[in-house]
Amino acid sequence: MSRNIQVTIIEDDDTIRSGYSFLIGNTEGYEVVSSYCSYEAAALKIANDKPDVILLDIEMPGTNGIDAIPKLKKLLPHVYILILTVYESEKLIFEALANGAAGYLTKNTASAKIIESIKEVKEGGGPMSINIAKMVIKSFQKNQESPLSKRETQILEQVCNGKSRSQIAKELFIDLETVRSHIKNIYVKLDVNSRADAIKTARENKLI
Template sequence: MTSTTVLLADDHAMVRAGLAGLIDATDDLSVVAQAADGAEALAAVDRAAPDVVLMDLSMPGMDGVAATAAITAAHPHVRVVVLTSFSDQARVGAAVAAGAIGYQLKDAEPDQLLAAVRAAAAGHAPLDPRVASSLLPGTTTRSAVAMSPREVQVLRLVAQGRANKQIARTLGITERTVKAHLGSVFRRIGVSDRTSAAMWARDHLD
Protein backbone atom coordinates (compact mmCIF):
# COMPACT_ATOMS: atom_id res chain seq x y z
CA MET A 1 0.00 0.00 0.00
CA THR A 2 1.33 3.43 -0.96
CA SER A 3 1.55 5.72 2.05
CA THR A 4 0.25 9.31 1.98
CA THR A 5 3.05 11.54 3.20
CA VAL A 6 2.34 14.38 5.61
CA LEU A 7 4.22 17.47 6.76
CA LEU A 8 3.35 18.97 10.16
CA ALA A 9 3.68 22.74 10.60
CA ASP A 10 3.06 24.00 14.14
CA ASP A 11 5.15 26.10 16.49
CA HIS A 12 4.36 23.87 19.48
CA ALA A 13 6.60 20.80 19.68
CA MET A 14 4.10 18.91 21.84
CA VAL A 15 1.36 19.40 19.26
CA ARG A 16 3.63 18.13 16.50
CA ALA A 17 4.64 15.13 18.59
CA GLY A 18 1.02 14.24 19.28
CA LEU A 19 0.04 14.56 15.64
CA ALA A 20 3.05 12.55 14.52
CA GLY A 21 2.16 9.74 16.91
CA LEU A 22 -1.44 9.71 15.68
CA ILE A 23 -0.53 9.73 12.00
CA ASP A 24 2.38 7.30 12.14
CA ALA A 25 0.19 4.78 13.97
CA THR A 26 -1.85 4.31 10.78
CA ASP A 27 -1.00 1.95 7.94
CA ASP A 28 -1.59 4.43 5.13
CA LEU A 29 -0.24 7.75 6.44
CA SER A 30 3.27 8.79 7.46
CA VAL A 31 4.94 12.00 8.67
CA VAL A 32 7.94 12.87 6.49
CA ALA A 33 8.82 16.32 7.90
CA GLN A 34 7.99 18.81 10.63
CA ALA A 35 8.28 22.60 10.82
CA ALA A 36 7.99 25.17 13.61
CA ASP A 37 7.02 28.13 11.41
CA GLY A 38 5.90 29.02 7.91
CA ALA A 39 9.38 29.53 6.48
CA GLU A 40 10.49 26.12 7.76
CA ALA A 41 7.32 24.59 6.30
CA LEU A 42 8.01 26.03 2.86
CA ALA A 43 11.60 24.77 2.94
CA ALA A 44 10.44 21.35 4.15
CA VAL A 45 7.94 21.07 1.31
CA ASP A 46 10.74 21.85 -1.15
CA ARG A 47 12.84 19.12 0.42
CA ALA A 48 10.34 16.39 1.32
CA ALA A 49 7.56 16.92 -1.27
CA PRO A 50 4.71 15.72 1.00
CA ASP A 51 1.24 14.90 -0.28
CA VAL A 52 -0.51 16.85 2.50
CA VAL A 53 0.54 19.66 4.84
CA LEU A 54 -1.21 20.14 8.18
CA MET A 55 -0.77 23.86 8.72
CA ASP A 56 -1.21 25.87 11.91
CA LEU A 57 -2.20 29.50 11.33
CA SER A 58 -0.63 31.30 14.28
CA MET A 59 3.14 30.89 14.05
CA PRO A 60 6.08 33.29 14.48
CA GLY A 61 7.66 34.85 11.42
CA MET A 62 5.82 33.64 8.33
CA ASP A 63 2.34 32.67 9.53
CA GLY A 64 0.19 29.86 8.24
CA VAL A 65 -1.74 31.92 5.70
CA ALA A 66 1.43 33.30 4.08
CA ALA A 67 3.02 29.85 4.13
CA THR A 68 -0.06 28.29 2.55
CA ALA A 69 -0.04 30.84 -0.25
CA ALA A 70 3.67 30.27 -0.90
CA ILE A 71 3.37 26.49 -0.83
CA THR A 72 0.31 26.24 -3.08
CA ALA A 73 1.87 28.67 -5.57
CA ALA A 74 5.17 26.78 -5.76
CA HIS A 75 3.74 23.27 -5.35
CA PRO A 76 0.16 23.17 -6.70
CA HIS A 77 -0.06 19.39 -6.20
CA VAL A 78 0.53 19.68 -2.44
CA ARG A 79 -2.72 19.80 -0.46
CA VAL A 80 -2.71 22.15 2.55
CA VAL A 81 -5.16 21.47 5.37
CA VAL A 82 -5.30 24.16 8.04
CA LEU A 83 -5.32 22.80 11.60
CA THR A 84 -5.98 25.58 14.08
CA SER A 85 -7.98 26.72 17.09
CA PHE A 86 -9.57 29.61 15.19
CA SER A 87 -12.91 29.25 13.42
CA ASP A 88 -13.86 32.88 12.74
CA GLN A 89 -14.91 33.74 9.21
CA ALA A 90 -12.01 36.12 8.56
CA ARG A 91 -9.34 33.52 9.29
CA VAL A 92 -11.18 30.77 7.43
CA GLY A 93 -11.66 33.03 4.42
CA ALA A 94 -8.00 34.09 4.42
CA ALA A 95 -6.82 30.49 4.56
CA VAL A 96 -9.13 29.41 1.74
CA ALA A 97 -8.11 32.39 -0.37
CA ALA A 98 -4.46 31.44 0.19
CA GLY A 99 -5.14 28.02 -1.32
CA ALA A 100 -5.92 25.74 1.63
CA ILE A 101 -8.03 22.79 0.49
CA GLY A 102 -9.32 22.00 3.99
CA TYR A 103 -9.81 23.52 7.42
CA GLN A 104 -9.92 21.55 10.66
CA LEU A 105 -10.04 22.57 14.31
CA LYS A 106 -7.55 21.28 16.85
CA ASP A 107 -10.26 19.87 19.12
CA ALA A 108 -11.49 17.56 16.35
CA GLU A 109 -11.70 13.86 17.11
CA PRO A 110 -8.60 11.91 16.00
CA ASP A 111 -10.60 9.87 13.48
CA GLN A 112 -12.00 13.06 11.97
CA LEU A 113 -8.53 14.51 11.54
CA LEU A 114 -7.17 11.35 9.92
CA ALA A 115 -10.18 11.26 7.60
CA ALA A 116 -9.48 14.89 6.66
CA VAL A 117 -5.89 14.07 5.70
CA ARG A 118 -7.06 11.15 3.57
CA ALA A 119 -9.78 13.27 1.95
CA ALA A 120 -7.32 16.03 1.11
CA ALA A 121 -4.91 13.53 -0.43
CA ALA A 122 -7.79 12.32 -2.63
CA GLY A 123 -8.47 15.87 -3.81
CA HIS A 124 -11.52 16.56 -1.66
CA ALA A 125 -12.06 19.60 0.58
CA PRO A 126 -12.35 18.46 4.21
CA LEU A 127 -14.03 21.21 6.24
CA ASP A 128 -14.91 20.92 9.90
CA PRO A 129 -18.72 21.29 10.10
CA ARG A 130 -18.28 24.20 12.51
CA VAL A 131 -16.10 25.94 9.96
CA ALA A 132 -18.32 25.16 6.98
CA SER A 133 -21.13 27.16 8.55
CA SER A 134 -18.92 30.25 8.63
CA LEU A 135 -18.33 29.95 4.90
CA LEU A 136 -22.00 30.25 4.06
CA PRO A 137 -22.94 33.72 2.84
CA GLY A 138 -24.87 35.72 5.41
CA THR A 139 -26.93 37.57 2.81
CA THR A 140 -28.45 36.83 -0.56
CA THR A 141 -25.53 38.45 -2.38
CA ARG A 142 -23.36 36.03 -4.26
CA SER A 143 -20.14 35.36 -2.39
CA ALA A 144 -17.03 33.37 -3.30
CA VAL A 145 -16.73 32.08 0.27
CA ALA A 146 -19.79 29.90 -0.36
CA MET A 147 -17.60 27.75 -2.58
CA SER A 148 -15.33 24.93 -1.52
CA PRO A 149 -11.59 25.67 -1.52
CA ARG A 150 -11.13 23.53 -4.62
CA GLU A 151 -13.92 25.37 -6.47
CA VAL A 152 -12.23 28.68 -5.68
CA GLN A 153 -8.94 27.32 -7.05
CA VAL A 154 -10.63 26.18 -10.26
CA LEU A 155 -12.42 29.51 -10.68
CA ARG A 156 -9.16 31.45 -10.20
CA LEU A 157 -7.53 29.41 -12.96
CA VAL A 158 -10.51 29.95 -15.26
CA ALA A 159 -10.13 33.68 -14.66
CA GLN A 160 -6.49 33.31 -15.77
CA GLY A 161 -7.71 31.89 -19.08
CA ARG A 162 -6.63 28.30 -18.38
CA ALA A 163 -8.27 25.45 -20.30
CA ASN A 164 -9.72 22.46 -18.45
CA LYS A 165 -6.72 20.30 -19.35
CA GLN A 166 -4.33 22.93 -17.96
CA ILE A 167 -6.40 23.29 -14.77
CA ALA A 168 -6.43 19.53 -14.30
CA ARG A 169 -2.66 19.34 -14.72
CA THR A 170 -2.05 22.26 -12.35
CA LEU A 171 -4.27 20.89 -9.57
CA GLY A 172 -3.46 17.22 -10.07
CA ILE A 173 -7.05 16.21 -10.80
CA THR A 174 -8.87 14.80 -13.83
CA GLU A 175 -10.57 16.90 -16.51
CA ARG A 176 -13.85 15.26 -15.52
CA THR A 177 -13.37 16.54 -11.96
CA VAL A 178 -12.59 20.02 -13.30
CA LYS A 179 -15.83 19.98 -15.29
CA ALA A 180 -17.78 18.88 -12.21
CA HIS A 181 -16.29 21.70 -10.15
CA LEU A 182 -17.08 24.21 -12.89
CA GLY A 183 -20.68 23.06 -13.07
CA SER A 184 -21.00 23.59 -9.33
CA VAL A 185 -19.32 27.01 -9.55
CA PHE A 186 -21.61 28.11 -12.37
CA ARG A 187 -24.67 27.18 -10.30
CA ARG A 188 -23.35 28.93 -7.19
CA ILE A 189 -22.60 32.25 -8.88
CA GLY A 190 -25.47 32.17 -11.36
CA VAL A 191 -23.62 32.07 -14.70
CA SER A 192 -23.69 29.65 -17.63
CA ASP A 193 -20.33 30.08 -19.36
CA ARG A 194 -16.59 30.45 -18.67
CA THR A 195 -16.41 34.06 -19.81
CA SER A 196 -19.09 35.16 -17.35
CA ALA A 197 -17.45 33.11 -14.60
CA ALA A 198 -14.08 34.75 -15.30
CA MET A 199 -15.65 38.22 -15.17
CA TRP A 200 -17.36 37.34 -11.89
CA ALA A 201 -14.08 36.10 -10.44
CA ARG A 202 -12.28 39.31 -11.35
CA ASP A 203 -14.97 41.33 -9.56
CA HIS A 204 -15.30 39.14 -6.45
CA LEU A 205 -12.00 37.37 -5.83
CA ASP A 206 -9.00 39.27 -4.48
Protein backbone atom coordinates (compact mmCIF):
# COMPACT_ATOMS: atom_id res chain seq x y z
CA MET A 1 0.00 0.00 0.00
CA SER A 2 2.38 2.72 1.16
CA ARG A 3 5.29 3.55 -1.06
CA ASN A 4 8.82 3.83 0.23
CA ILE A 5 9.87 7.29 1.33
CA GLN A 6 12.06 8.62 -1.46
CA VAL A 7 15.13 10.40 -0.12
CA THR A 8 17.81 12.47 -1.83
CA ILE A 9 21.05 13.36 -0.07
CA ILE A 10 23.03 16.50 -0.85
CA GLU A 11 26.29 16.48 1.07
CA ASP A 12 29.83 17.18 -0.06
CA ASP A 13 31.66 14.75 2.23
CA ASP A 14 31.90 11.39 0.47
CA THR A 15 32.18 9.36 3.65
CA ILE A 16 29.21 10.96 5.34
CA ARG A 17 27.14 10.81 2.17
CA SER A 18 27.68 7.11 1.66
CA GLY A 19 27.13 6.57 5.36
CA TYR A 20 23.69 8.15 5.23
CA SER A 21 23.01 6.45 1.96
CA PHE A 22 23.75 3.07 3.49
CA LEU A 23 21.75 3.79 6.61
CA ILE A 24 18.64 4.97 4.79
CA GLY A 25 18.89 2.59 1.88
CA ASN A 26 18.91 -0.38 4.23
CA THR A 27 15.96 0.72 6.27
CA GLU A 28 12.59 -0.82 5.53
CA GLY A 29 10.25 1.74 4.01
CA TYR A 30 13.00 4.13 2.90
CA GLU A 31 14.77 4.49 -0.40
CA VAL A 32 17.64 6.67 -1.55
CA VAL A 33 16.72 7.86 -5.02
CA SER A 34 19.84 9.95 -5.54
CA SER A 35 22.75 11.61 -3.81
CA TYR A 36 24.81 14.61 -4.86
CA CYS A 37 27.92 16.36 -3.64
CA SER A 38 26.69 19.90 -4.34
CA TYR A 39 23.63 21.93 -5.16
CA GLU A 40 24.92 22.48 -8.68
CA ALA A 41 25.18 18.76 -9.28
CA ALA A 42 21.72 18.19 -7.82
CA ALA A 43 20.03 21.00 -9.74
CA LEU A 44 20.57 19.32 -13.07
CA LYS A 45 18.80 16.09 -12.26
CA ILE A 46 16.82 16.32 -9.05
CA ALA A 47 13.59 17.37 -10.74
CA ASN A 48 13.46 13.89 -12.25
CA ASP A 49 14.34 12.12 -9.01
CA LYS A 50 11.22 13.52 -7.37
CA PRO A 51 12.26 12.80 -3.79
CA ASP A 52 9.84 13.27 -0.89
CA VAL A 53 12.59 14.44 1.42
CA ILE A 54 16.00 15.99 0.85
CA LEU A 55 18.74 15.67 3.44
CA LEU A 56 20.78 18.82 3.01
CA ASP A 57 24.14 19.86 4.37
CA ILE A 58 24.91 23.54 4.95
CA GLU A 59 28.64 23.71 4.40
CA MET A 60 29.20 22.88 0.75
CA PRO A 61 31.33 24.13 -2.11
CA GLY A 62 29.43 26.36 -4.53
CA THR A 63 25.94 27.26 -3.41
CA ASN A 64 25.69 26.69 0.32
CA GLY A 65 22.80 24.83 1.89
CA ILE A 66 20.98 27.93 3.10
CA ASP A 67 20.85 29.46 -0.36
CA ALA A 68 20.10 26.11 -1.92
CA ILE A 69 16.83 25.73 0.01
CA PRO A 70 14.71 28.22 -1.95
CA LYS A 71 16.21 27.03 -5.23
CA LEU A 72 15.40 23.42 -4.45
CA LYS A 73 11.90 24.42 -3.42
CA LYS A 74 11.45 26.06 -6.78
CA LEU A 75 12.50 22.91 -8.56
CA LEU A 76 10.41 20.70 -6.30
CA PRO A 77 7.66 22.74 -4.65
CA HIS A 78 6.39 19.88 -2.49
CA VAL A 79 9.68 18.52 -1.23
CA TYR A 80 10.52 18.55 2.47
CA ILE A 81 14.02 19.68 3.25
CA LEU A 82 15.73 18.40 6.35
CA ILE A 83 18.93 20.16 7.30
CA LEU A 84 21.61 17.84 8.63
CA THR A 85 24.69 19.76 9.63
CA VAL A 86 27.33 20.36 12.26
CA TYR A 87 26.43 24.03 12.58
CA GLU A 88 24.45 25.18 15.56
CA SER A 89 24.67 28.94 15.15
CA GLU A 90 21.38 30.69 15.77
CA LYS A 91 21.77 32.74 12.64
CA LEU A 92 22.12 29.73 10.37
CA ILE A 93 19.28 27.86 12.00
CA PHE A 94 16.84 30.72 11.66
CA GLU A 95 17.95 31.48 8.13
CA ALA A 96 17.47 27.86 7.17
CA LEU A 97 13.99 27.77 8.67
CA ALA A 98 13.08 31.15 7.14
CA ASN A 99 14.15 29.84 3.76
CA GLY A 100 11.80 26.91 4.06
CA ALA A 101 13.61 24.06 5.77
CA ALA A 102 11.14 21.73 7.45
CA GLY A 103 13.51 20.47 10.11
CA TYR A 104 17.01 20.89 11.48
CA LEU A 105 19.22 18.14 12.85
CA THR A 106 22.80 18.23 13.98
CA LYS A 107 25.19 15.59 12.76
CA ASN A 108 25.68 13.96 16.13
CA THR A 109 22.08 12.80 15.90
CA ALA A 110 21.58 9.08 16.40
CA SER A 111 20.79 7.01 13.30
CA ALA A 112 17.40 5.98 14.63
CA LYS A 113 16.48 9.60 15.23
CA ILE A 114 17.47 10.55 11.68
CA ILE A 115 15.31 7.80 10.25
CA GLU A 116 12.45 8.82 12.49
CA SER A 117 12.85 12.48 11.54
CA ILE A 118 12.67 11.74 7.83
CA LYS A 119 9.34 10.06 8.40
CA GLU A 120 8.18 12.81 10.68
CA VAL A 121 9.03 15.54 8.23
CA LYS A 122 7.25 13.68 5.46
CA GLU A 123 4.15 13.59 7.62
CA GLY A 124 4.25 17.34 8.09
CA GLY A 125 6.07 17.44 11.42
CA GLY A 126 9.00 19.65 12.33
CA PRO A 127 11.82 17.56 13.71
CA MET A 128 14.63 19.28 15.57
CA SER A 129 17.60 18.17 17.60
CA ILE A 130 17.28 18.83 21.30
CA ASN A 131 19.77 21.67 21.23
CA ILE A 132 18.09 23.24 18.23
CA ALA A 133 14.69 23.04 19.89
CA LYS A 134 16.21 24.74 22.89
CA MET A 135 17.47 27.65 20.80
CA VAL A 136 14.21 27.95 18.95
CA ILE A 137 12.24 28.08 22.18
CA LYS A 138 14.68 30.52 23.71
CA SER A 139 14.18 32.81 20.74
CA PHE A 140 10.54 33.15 21.73
CA GLN A 141 11.16 33.99 25.33
CA LYS A 142 10.81 37.51 26.59
CA ASN A 143 13.11 38.99 29.15
CA GLN A 144 11.39 38.52 32.48
CA GLU A 145 13.26 41.42 34.08
CA SER A 146 12.45 44.25 31.77
CA PRO A 147 13.29 47.74 33.02
CA LEU A 148 10.11 48.94 31.33
CA SER A 149 6.72 49.19 32.92
CA LYS A 150 3.72 47.41 31.43
CA ARG A 151 2.45 50.54 29.77
CA GLU A 152 5.86 51.38 28.40
CA THR A 153 6.22 47.89 26.98
CA GLN A 154 2.81 48.19 25.41
CA ILE A 155 3.75 51.47 23.78
CA LEU A 156 7.13 50.20 22.64
CA GLU A 157 5.34 47.33 20.93
CA GLN A 158 3.28 49.82 18.98
CA VAL A 159 6.41 51.75 18.07
CA CYS A 160 7.79 48.48 16.71
CA ASN A 161 4.65 48.21 14.65
CA GLY A 162 5.55 51.49 13.01
CA LYS A 163 2.73 53.42 14.64
CA SER A 164 2.98 57.15 15.10
CA ARG A 165 2.40 58.84 18.43
CA SER A 166 -1.08 59.94 17.46
CA GLN A 167 -2.02 56.48 16.26
CA ILE A 168 -0.81 54.96 19.51
CA ALA A 169 -2.72 57.59 21.47
CA LYS A 170 -5.93 56.73 19.69
CA GLU A 171 -5.52 53.00 20.15
CA LEU A 172 -4.76 53.20 23.84
CA PHE A 173 -7.32 55.94 24.50
CA ILE A 174 -4.79 58.28 26.02
CA ASP A 175 -3.54 61.72 25.14
CA LEU A 176 -0.86 62.30 22.56
CA GLU A 177 1.21 64.00 25.23
CA THR A 178 1.03 60.95 27.41
CA VAL A 179 2.38 58.80 24.63
CA ARG A 180 5.16 61.31 24.16
CA SER A 181 5.93 61.18 27.81
CA HIS A 182 6.07 57.39 27.84
CA ILE A 183 8.32 57.30 24.82
CA LYS A 184 10.65 59.78 26.43
CA ASN A 185 10.83 57.61 29.52
CA ILE A 186 11.49 54.55 27.38
CA TYR A 187 14.36 56.38 25.69
CA VAL A 188 15.88 57.26 29.05
CA LYS A 189 15.55 53.73 30.37
CA LEU A 190 17.00 52.16 27.24
CA ASP A 191 19.57 54.91 26.84
CA VAL A 192 18.63 55.70 23.27
CA ASN A 193 17.25 58.71 21.46
CA SER A 194 15.44 57.46 18.40
CA ARG A 195 12.77 54.99 17.46
CA ALA A 196 15.20 52.88 15.47
CA ASP A 197 17.61 52.55 18.38
CA ALA A 198 14.80 51.82 20.80
CA ILE A 199 13.56 49.01 18.58
CA LYS A 200 17.07 47.64 18.20
CA THR A 201 17.74 47.64 21.93
CA ALA A 202 14.33 46.24 22.68
CA ARG A 203 14.87 43.32 20.32
CA GLU A 204 18.39 42.65 21.50
CA ASN A 205 17.18 42.48 25.08
CA LYS A 206 13.97 40.70 24.18
CA LEU A 207 11.85 43.33 25.85
CA ILE A 208 9.23 42.85 23.21
